[in-house]
Amino acid sequence: MGAIYWLSSYPKSGNTWFRAFLQNLQQDGDAPVDINELHTGSIASGRSWLDEVLGFDTADLRHDDIDALRPAVYEWSLQSPDLEYHKIHDAYTFLPSGEPLVSSKATRGAVYFVRNPLDLASSFANHLQCSVDKAIERMASPDMSFVKSERKLNNQVRQKLLSWSDHVLSWVDAPGLNLEILRYEDMLGDSLATFTRAARFLELPHDRPRVEKALHFSRFDRLQEQEKTDGFKEKPANTPSFFRQGKAGGWRNELNEEQIARIIADHGPVMRRFNYLDQSGVPQ
C-alpha cells in the first residue's frame, strides 16, 4: 500500500483552505497556524522535491522526460514509514509506459476537491489575472497546462490540467484509485461532517472537538485576515488576493447570461453528475 495521500483539485477549488485545516488538525495547537508556514508536504510538481530525490537537475530535462521520472520520485516516499499528504493540480494522467503519473504503488489514496465551475470561473480569472471569458476558455481547453513554457525555468514543473471536466473525470473515474470526493459547497455548507469525513479517510484524528478547533482556526475569514496582514507566499504574482470570497453561488452576480450558457455547454454532463445542474439543466 502506498504512502501518499494526494490532495487533488483543479485550482481554486478549496485545496489550500483544506491544507490550512489539515495542518491545524495535525498540530492541534492553541493558535491558528501561519498560512505562510503550511508544511503539509510539497506540491507534486515542486521542482525542489523532484531534484532532491533524483539527485540531478530537472532543469536540464524536457517536460516529458521529467514526467517519466515522477513516479519514481513518489515511490521513494515508501522508504519512510510516515504517511504523506501532497497537494496536486495535475490531472490524473498516464505516461506512455501505461503507468499513472502519480504512481499506483506510491499512492494510498486521494481526496478530490470539486467546485461548481460557475463559481470557479471568476476565482480562476482572479488567479490567472485574466478576464472571466479567458478563464472560461482555459477551463474548456483540453491542452490547459501550468508551466508549459520551453523557454524558461519555474520552481514547479509542467502540470497538465486538461479541461475542467476532464480534470474532474480523470481523478474521480481513475481505475482502482482509493478516492474521497469533497464538494467545495459541502465544505462550506456542512463543514463539520465534510471535514470529518475527509480526516477519517486520511487516517487522521477526527474526533469532534479536534475537528471543530481546526475548522475554527482555518475559517475563511481568518485566512483572509492573515493574508491581508502578512501576505500569502503561494499567491500568484500580480493577483490582488488569494483568499477571495470563499462563497458558493457568487456566480449569480458575477457572470452574464452568455458566460453561464458557455460553461454549461462546455461542462454540462460533469456539472449534472455533481448536482451543479438539476435534471432539467438549470444551474443550482
Added chain:
Amino acid sequence: MNYFYNCYNLAIDSEMPLSEMVALPDRPTAIDVRIAQGAVDPDGLDGAEQVGPFLWVSPTALQLHIPDVARFLVSNGNTILYDPAPGIDEDSVRVFMLGSALGALLFQRGYLVLHGNAVQIGDGCIICVGHSGAGKSTLAAAFMQRGYNLLADDVVPIGNDCHAIPGFPRIKLWQDAADKLEIDTTSLSRIRPDMEKFNLPITEKFVPKPLPVKHIYILRSDDEKGFSSTPIKGLQKFPALHANTYRQKFLDSMDLRSDHLKLCGKLAGQTAITRILRPRQGFEIDQLVDHILADLSESV
C-alpha cells in the same frame, strides 16, 4: 585520444571532450582527476547505501543514474566513470557530467559546495545562492554585462581557507533570460538538443584564481513590490548555508557531514550573509544587480 583541462583548480584528464572547460595545451605532469568511459553497474553500487531511486552513496564513491542519458560512478575525489545510454548524444552526457557528477567529486575532495554563482568584486567575491528557478544564472549574466568577472555558475566549491574556487567559463542560459538580457542565441550551442537553453561562453570575463568570499546573498522571490535585504545573523547563518548546499543528499553516508558542518561554521563565522527578496514578476534584472551592489557598499 585524451583531453586535458583545468577546472576547479584541478588538472583533469578526460576521454570525453569537455568544451566548456579551460583546455590545457599539454598533458600536465600531475593529474588530479581522470574521467573515463566504462561500464557502470545498472543495478547500483555494491556495498553502498541507496539514498534515492537513482542514487547510491558510500564513504568513497557515489553512483548516479540519469535514466536514458548516462550512469556515473564518482570515486575517491579523483575518478569519474561514465556509461552513456545507447544512442544518447554527447552534449546530454556532458550536462550531467559538469553538474551532479563533478559536484559529487568536489564533495569527495572536502569542499563545501554551494548552489549558486560567484562574482568577483574587488579583491574578493560574492556568492549568490538560491533554489532552482530563483534566477541565479540570469543574475550572473547580468553582472557580466555590467563588466564584472565570474568565477563559477551553478556550482561553487569553497575551500578550507573560505576562498571560492573558479570553475569553467560558461553560463547556462534559458532563451527567455537571453531575450531579457538582449543576448542573441543564434550562434550559441544548446546545452542539449531540443532544449531552449544555451551555453554562453564567458571566456573574457572569467577569473581563473580562487578569491576570498566577502558576502553571500540568498535570492528569494516574494510578492512584494520592491526589493529588500535582511542580514542573517549569528546562529541563523549556519542553517542558511546548509540549505543552499548543492545536493545535500550527496552528503548522506559520505562520511563528510562533520567536515561539511565544520566548514559551514567557519564560513558562517567569516562571511556576511544577506537574504534578498525581489518581486516575483515585473522587475528588471539590472535593478537586482543595483540592489545587491548598493547593499554591498553599505555593508563594507
